[in-house]
Amino acid sequence: MNSDKKVPVYQLYIPPVHLMELRRDIWCNDPLPAKLTINRKKLEIDIVYRGSHIRGFRKKSYNVVFYKPNTFNHAKEVHLNAEYKDISLLRNKLSLDFFADIGTLSPNSQFVFLNMNGKDEGIYLELESVDEYYLKKRGLPKGSIFYAVDGDANFSLMSDLDKGIKKSFEVGYQKKCGTEKEELYLQELILQINTISRVDFEKEIVKYVDVEKYLRWLAGVIFTQNYDGFVHNYALYRNGDTGLFEMIPWDYDATWGRDVNGKVMEEDYVGIGGFNTLTARILDVRGFRVRYQELLKEILNNHFNVAYMKPIIQEMHDQIRPYVSKDPYIKGNMEKFDDEPEFILKFIEARAKYINGQLYKLD
Template sequence: MLKYEIFINPKWLQKLEDDIWEDEHVPAVLKIGENRYKIGLTYRGNVIRKKKKKSYNIIFLNPYLVDGAHEIHLNAEYEDISLSRNKLSLDFFDRIGVTSPHSKHVLLYMNGFCKGIYLELESFDQHLLKKRNLPEGPIIYATNYFANFSLLSPENKLKVSLDEGYTIKYGDQKDLTLLEEFIEMINTFPNEEFEKEVGKILDIDKYLKWLAGVVCTQNFDGFIHNYALYLNSKTKLFEITPWDYDGTWGRDLHGRILDHDFVPISGYNTLTGRLLHIYPFRLKYKEILSSVLENHFCLETLEPIIEQQFQTLRPFIKIDPYINMDKKYFDKEKEVIFDFINKRYEFLMKELATL
């Protein structure tokens, strides 16, 4: 496992501690192997900021780009016993044809103190698009639960603005206006007109592949949060990508066991509901999900991938100062994931008939 070392003046570290919600970066140095990089460092995430083991956001200052990236995230994965669910999920999306951030586990040290195992995640931004040879285009993050493609909030109250829940990562205000117009279409067009027009704004096939990924991994938040929208400048269509998938593979984001049938096969946000109400789109989703179940979401395919992931992490469990568990307990978590895959697979195979 690659070793990352951060060196930071204690006064800047104290500044982060004084206000854990502050997003302003402080100066530090990141050493990877023999290479040193000047960076900006801050905490990231929401609930995780209150935990002992925090997640970090890093921007590269000098040089500006490292391996084609200006920004990376170091996730603590604190609530995930396996430390694996996020990576397993994002890799799964990648295999089924959904653009998603790449990730790798690293061993993090700060001023000589071991901070433990972290998951390095790519930032979904214009630099990632360039690395993947994708056309440049606006990127909009779904930053909270208001990003449900609806006119109503999750509490069924009328939204003050259609862009509630969204933040521009790359682009400008007019790009957010395009999204607002799309949300208006989703909520006001009659079925016949919606069927005719939606394919001019949304890459439907890619959205349905994403839907299959969310449904299989059972990310409860994935339908109204934990995603980004990318407007492909070549196709002029919105595409969707997953983000923060630690609450998956049989557990929720707090690490609690989640029943294998908790999330329905049809998902539950407004856009998904409109699409699956139309027969050709529902049939296409059924074909995509059937293929994913046959080729990707089955124990035969996933077991060796998961085994390898656990073998990679296992030797470093005792080194992480924030993990207080026996390796046998860590190994048992693998069985939780296997059990979920089997039960979820059987559930979804039966539910296919309802589509």
């Protein structure tokens, strides 16, 4: 990425009556009509607030669905994330790009500057929606995509939320695209993860999960230290050609040394074994465990180190800096914003050292 690359300006117009309606009930999921101008191209859209706890923040995040024309840049919808609790504004994009870098499917993202009804709303991260258009854009086989919407997406038969047995196998997921039959494949996946015997697990699980890709995804969660990443913050894609499930990361702002509230998260907060039932069962198999160890070493050498990450972080920071001073929600925090790249680099150094010191556990 070029640090002198301009951040596109998005002009959003929401009729005042609809804006009033939107603000009246922030939890309402009924989209409202609006207009969006990007590079002089006028688009008619539907808009609604996005996220769960983030809806309560002063700076809102939005879900945008293209209505006329029906798609824009080969997408039906995009997400505009405020990244309100991340003083660097970089963590989500940094994470998603990192996943792509280490060979995992990951959504594209770009910084944009949002102006709403003539008033600056500031820097946003535009996130690609993970749906059938996402697959088509990459020439990937058709298949189903399920969003992990809460802590019950833990690959277990037991609920993380009410601590009892789940009422159904697909609880914790929301289907984004795919046929009804695909829901049966998801149920079968959860059942098999929990019922294949230990002796058969290594040869049977590969019929349901792309284990190599799962291990790469797991490595990404571990390096970025996304505490919620194991039971949340991901999408499941069942590749229609292979019939195997793959993981796609999602919402990675609580990473690189800070938690969901922007508080410091020590570098040893999440162990290298992670958690969730599927991870535990995969790492119980020596062959998979050794492969995971190899991947961690490879990524430590080639990607997760200060020499590799520093120019990436600096360029991203330099690209958005001129726009941060115009963001009404964070312009008073320029000093903190400028300190954050150094904080992230110190985390990388400490986290890499921690992971390196834990590798023996995977022998």
